[in-house]
Amino acid sequence: MKLSDSVMRSFRVAKLYKDQNTERINSIDFSHNGETMISSSEDDSIVIYDCLEGKPKKTLYSKKYGVDMIRFTHAVNTVIYTSNKMDDNIRYLSLHDNKYIRYFSGHTKKVVSLSMSPIDDSFLSGSLDKTVRLWDLRSPNCQGLMHLQGRPVASFDPEGLIFACGVNSELIKLYDLRSFDKGPFTTFRLQQDRDCDWTSLKFSADGKLILISTNGAVIRLVDAFSGQPKQTFMGHLNQKGLLLESSFSPDAKYVLSGSQDGKVHVWNAENGTKTAVLESKHCESPMHCVQFNPKFMMLATAAQHMAFWLPSIDE
Template sequence: MTGGGPMMMLERDDKVSMELTDEVFKSMEVGMAFRDYNGRISSMDFHRTASYLVTASDDESIRLYDVQNALCLKTINSKKYGVDLVSFTDHPATVIYSSKNGWDESLRLLSLNDNKYLRYFKGHHDRVVSLSLCPRKEYFISGSLDWTCLLWDQRAEKAQGLLRVQGRPAVSYDDQGLVFAIAFGGRIRLFDARKYEKGPFDIFPVGGFDSETHVVKFSNDGRLMLLTSKDGHVHVLDSFRGNVISTYNVKPVISKGTLEASFSPDGMYVVSGSGDGSVYAWNIRSGKVACWASTDTEPPLIKWAPGSLMFTTGSSELSFWVPDLSKLGSFSGVK
């Protein structure tokens, strides 16, 4: 673990007074890094309201971090099942995670307090590659290489619904939990969460049929969506009309890694990994803002901290990125 200065200086008091601008973005750098992983980070998730981050990694560990104080609170090993994707439930002490052992594709509801399994969710027959929890209710959706998306209720072991797809699916709920998206084969399909069995109410073409989809996400206000693909494209769409607002190009993913991008909390910026390990940032209105090169050769995962001037990257290490106020000179962007 390394880092300089009070890393979380913008976590609470300043986040109201300081807005994200191109200059603030360009000043961002790694304020703290945890380098004690023995494998690549495969998933990260911030809790929506509590100041916690959870990571999963190829060293078969799940780690819980106190974001405000940059502390690793707990490490839980999942040697038997492995761990691939992980997401917080509403409760900051429970997570749902997928396995990586190749013989048991169940999802698990795990209590971080006492390291106990509260429930198993059985139904997939191949690796789960996408997981999204409904922000308003106890539902979640998973997408698998078995070409199905299953809809679940955290209180029941069996899936509540099944949707078949024609390729590797990426899934995501919107911030209200009213709509979910399933992306594959150059299309994003939008479903009403209450009437999903009637099929998609909208289908947006994006990318191409042969481009493998990696991630689909909504902006916090639900107005925009982003989609990333293995061939190195990051598309931003209007989530109501379906038109592509912008497409950014990074290096394609050659490895088994995932090309992930995230919206900033205000929905004005996109931060993305790249197949060459770099991190890119764009202003949705005006284009590229910054690029940070890396000695890594696989795309880092990217997650933005809710309501904060901070994002994390996950690769062979976990890095917290914050603005460097000394680079901002006259504090442009501070009201």
């Protein structure tokens, strides 16, 4: 099945998991093979889902440190995550035996951006201390440090050769991983978002586009090579400054975002038109997390409850 407007409009909640979390889910991530998904929640829980069978497999807890952003490494049985209690360290956890493999210390304020390299054991973290750090899973020591002029968001490109840092909600700086210490090789300046802050930055799977989520009413789409603004997506509700995730479909033809009223908004990435507004079964809670499975025709959304969506038509 290929994604089309009619397929996107046909997505319905196939499974709703109401008993896994008592507070809002703050982060979700799919494994590279699409077979497993993981969530973190304000209730300090980490839930592992089997995407093939559509059911939760295991729940772990991070009661002492809390858990905020969570990302799979290249192994489906290990993750890295940030904390929302105690300290600003990043933790490397084995899901198999619920044991920490390593801590990554250095940030002095809350970590607000976390990106795993698509090709090796390196990862990026950005913090409210106005730094972006480059790490390697095999070493507790920071491999690189960039001081920036504002709140950063950072992400690897799909080939893992360059990474982008969004700074102060107006600049995108591109770095070559092999020579990042020489500074960015290009900088794009966008019109500054005065009413909101950039909260995440994602590359499309083909590396041609950059999607910028904000804590306001706009989502921006930028050409990754020229820095030219391509689209501004609006229409979803975000009047409370929430961190609502926006994501690409795997073919980068569509952009999806959660909304304050629990709906999922879908836009055409090429022409910017609204393709669909999908009604969820999350009640009317804000939809914080929205991601497409990278391998299967499946969508995951999270508010306080996790939902798996499937298309209801065959094409």
